[in-house]
Amino acid sequence: MSRVKIAAGNWKMNKTATEAVEFVQALKDKVAGADTEVITGVPFVCIPSVKKAVEGSNIKVAAQNMHWEENGAFTGEVSGAMLADLGVEYVIIGHSERRQYFAETDETVNKKTHAAFKYGLKPIICVGESLTQREQGVTSELVRYQVKIALLGLSAEQVKEAVIAYEPIWAIGTGKTATSEQAQEVCAVIRKVIEELYGKDVADAIRILYGGSVKASNAKELFTMPDIDGGLVGGASLDLDEFDKIVNYNK
Template sequence: MATAPRTPLIIGNWKMNGTIGESLKLVTVLMQSLKAPIGCEAAVAPPFTALYSVGVTLQESEYQLAAQDCFWENAGAYTGEISPVFLKDLSCSYVLVGHSERRQFFGETDAAVNRKIDAALRNDLKPVCCVGETLDQYNAKETYTVIERQIKQALVGIGARDLESIVIAYEPIWAIGTGKTATSGYAAEVHAFIRNLLGKLYDAPTADLVRIIYGGSVKTSNAEELLRESQIDGLLVGGASLDGEQFAQIIKAAEVKAVAAQ
C-alpha cells in the first residue's frame, strides 16, 4: 500500500534578530505576501521576546509558531532557561533542538538534545532535531559517521510511536550563513541516508513518515531546486526568512512540491 506523501514543512528561524516591533512588521509583510500556505506547513521562529506578540498575530492564520530552543525540565531553578510548558502556553507547535549554533556557542551535547526532544514530546510540541557536520568533518568524509552518532544519541529512549512527531533537520554547518549551499543532489543523498538509518533503528514504514528538512543558506534562488528532491521534505530557512516577501516565495516553492506529490 502506497504511503501518503509527507506534508512539506518550511520553518523560518529568525535567530537573534528582531525587536517586537520589527518582528510584527516582518510577519505582517509575510502574511500580506502570502495569506496562507496551501498544501504545506509554514512556521516562524522569532526570538523568545517576540513569541507572544507574533503568536497573537498568527492566531487566526494558517501559519504556525516555532521556538528556537527549550530546556528539558518543565520548571525549577534554571535561571535563563525556557520551559517547554511556557512554549506550549504560547501556542507553539514546533521547537528547534540541537541547532548547530547551540552546539557551537553553548556546548550543547547530543545527550542534551535527547533530553530536550523528550521534554518537547511530553508537552505536545514537535521537536525539530538539527544534525550536521562541520567543514573539517565534511572534508574528512565523516558526514555519515557524525550524523549517525547525532541521531542515535538524540533518539535514545524515543519510541516508534513518537517518531512521526519529530522532524529531522539536516544542516551542514559549513553551509550555514556562509553563502555555500550543499547541492540538491548531495543533500538528497544525506537525507536518504538518514531515512535509511531511521528504518534500521525503527522500521521502514515508520521511517517513511518522518519529515527530513534541509537547512543551510536556503534562499529564493535555490529553494525550488532543493524541494524537487523527493527526499527533501522541507526547508529550515535562516537569513532569507528575515524578508517577508522572500520567505513567502520559498513557501510557494513548497506549495509547488505539494501539488506535484498529489
C-alpha cells in the same frame, strides 16, 4: 508516501517583538494558500505577540531552544511547559549555533527532545557536519550517530511527529549551499537510519529538512529531492519576499 513539505524560518537573534508582528502580519496573506506547512522560529520574547498576530492563519510558531526541566534554578532558561502554555507548536533543538556557542551535546538534544514531546511540542532536531568532518569523510557516520542519540528512548509514534533538519555547518549563513545531490545523499542516510531503528512506516512518515543558505532561487531544486521535505531557513526567512517564495516554491 506523500509528506507535507515544511518551510521553517529560523530568525535567530533578529527582530524585536514590534518588527516580528509587522513581519508576520504581512506574511499571513502571502502564504495563506500555500501547500507547504509554514513555521516561523522566533526569539522567545516575540512569541506571545506573534502567536496573537498569526491567530486564524496557517502560520505556526517555533521556539529556537528550550530547557529539558519543567522549572527550577536555571537562570535565563525557558521550559517546554512555558512554551506549551503560550501555544507554541514547534521547537528547534540542537541547532549548530547552540552546539557551538552554548555547549549543547547529543545528550542534551535527546533530553530536550523528550521534554518537547512531554509538553506537546514537536521538535525540529538539527544535525550536520563541519567542513573538516566532511573532508575527513565522516559525514554519514556522524549524522547517523547524531540522529540515533537524539531519538534514543522515543516511541515510534513520537518519531513520526519529529522533524529532523540536516544542516551542514559549512553551509549555514555562509552563502554556500550544499548541492541538491549532497543534501539528498545525507537526508537519505537519515531516513535509512530511522528505518533501521523504527521500521519503514516511521521512516516514510518523518519529515527531513535541509538547512544551509536556502533561498528563493534554490528552494525548488532542494525541496523536490526525494528525501528532502522542505527547509530550515535562516537569513532568507528574515526577508518577506524571499521567505514567501521559499514557502510557495511550487507555484
